Amino acid sequence: MGGGGQQTDRITGTNGRFSTYTWEEVQKHTKSGDQWIVVERKVYNVSQWVKRHPGGRRIIGHYAGEDATEAFTAFHPDLQLVRKYMKPLLIGELEASEPSQDSQKNAALVEDFRLLREQLEAEGCFKAQPLFFLLHLGHILLLEAIALMLVWNFGTGWINTAIVAVLLATAQGASAEWWNHRHFQHHAKPNVFKKDPDVNMLNAFVVGKVQPVEYGIKKIKHLPYNHQHKYFFFIGPPLLIPVYFQFQIFHNMFSHGLWVDLVWCISYYVRYFLCYTQFYGVFWAVLLFNFVRFLESHWFVWVTQMSHIPMDIDYEKRQDWLSMQLVATCNIEQSFFNDWFSGHLNFQIEHHLFPTMPRHNYWRAAPRVRALCDKYGVKYEEKSLYGAFADIVRSLEKSGELWLDAYLNK
Incomplete structure (x- = not known):
């Protein structure tokens, strides 16, 4: 997976846990240089890492600001391996009140x-x-x-x-x-x-x-x-x-x-x-x-x-x-x-x-x-x-x- 994920700034709350986000917040990050995706309710900042994505920067950018869980599952035969490389990119998760998919x-x-x-x-x-x-x-x-x-x-x-x-x-x-x-x-x-x-x-x-x-x-x-x-x-x-x-x-x-x-x-x-x-x-x-x-x-x-x-x-x-x-x-x-x-x-x-x-x-x-x-x-x-x-x-x-x-x- 491109030599491992690039470490990003993790946004945490006062209790030391990852921050939670609404879909509205996630959907603000869709432009080149500022891209977030959601996979299995977890929010990842892939802004810089897209350049190292083995499948190409464009394909992951096409899912910026939305739930990419189904595409993630469809394209990766070894999901456990990919999840390991994604850990450094994790910045939070969806709020409990938010649905797992876009509306x-x-x-x-x-x-x-x-x-x-x-x-x-x-x-x-x-x-x-x-x-x-x-x-x-x-x-x-x-x-x-x-x-x-x-x-x-x-x-x-x-x-x-x-x-x-x-x-x-x-x-x-x-x-x-x-x-x-x-x-x-x-x-x-x-x-x-x-x-x-x-x-x-x-x-x-x-x-x-x-x-x-x-x-x-x-x-x-x-x-x-x-x-x-x-x-x-x-x-x-x-x-x-x-x-x-x-x-x-x-x-x-x-x-x-x-x-x-x-x-x-x-x-x-x-x-x-x-x-x-x-x-x-x-x-x-x-x-x-x-x-x-x-x-x-x-x-x-x-x-x-x-x-x-x-x-x-x-x-x-x-x-x-x-x-x-x-x-x-x-x-x-x-x-x-x-x-x-x-x-x-x-x-x-x-x-x-x-x-x-x-x-x-x-x-x-x-x-x-x-x-x-x-x-x-x-x-x-x-x-x-x-x-x-x-x-x-x-x-x-x-x-x-x-x-x-x-x-x-x-």
Whole structure:
């Protein structure tokens, strides 16, 4: 945990005990350089320590001024170890008259979800099966080996090259640190503007129902957003990984000194070009590489965004963990193909509720999560794969129409 917590000034009363705080007092400490969080009714001053947080400063800052108990539990496999490192940051606890959760959260739902998690833990649902992941790695390596064997034995014709590109689109060559930095934030606050990097569209798209109206009222028009459902096919899936992510990954590694990640990333390129320049030459090998990235990008955008872009996208609402995740995610029908093709991201709801649960156990949690949602009237949405893909385009079209109406009439 980053070499231990940084000692903070502990605020104590005249009896030598930690001070007690109201939610109103805690919620005043939300800005950079002055951040408090609440975990299990205890108040922690993380203002300076956020820089040393192994999960990144932003993710812990996203919970400043609120109860972070559910996120704390969801992200840390060894809670006892983490609690030990948090002790120097402890400055007090909530007053006895204060509820354990922020006022916006349903205490009964929070408690029932906690009990559900305990049941799943007791049943071993958070224990990974090494054989599953070894077989998964083996099938990726097998696809790469088949691709190389095809070129070796059958040459570099167009049809063969297309097959090779499909087979090669299984390895990413990305920075693990960069991915974790993005993905942890996304899981902590999915579809929350200014907190989830996945809804930062760099002014290329407007998403949800709130942002389009804001942009329209402010007369912001970087692109004709009423046509975004059309140009999405040209600048969305085709360019995300080959252009934007490619640049961002290397910029992040150099700017943050992620030299180990850089070595691993470079090894991916070295391996690729050593294998394929001998068959294609440098120019065509580069083209093949970019075509592989092009295919990867399409898979990545459609599979990861089918469960998010059509869902609620808004500013911070401080909802309980289950409600926050369910309004921002949906599932895709289970089938052998959907499980394989999506990498079990068809269980996006369970993936978000339990980020440390190995993917091969999502199916065990799903029926009980659905039952809990039914009990509290929380919508548990499940779609067909085709319907989910189509909803991405439909939601972009609807957001574009909202923008145009606000731009012209408000």
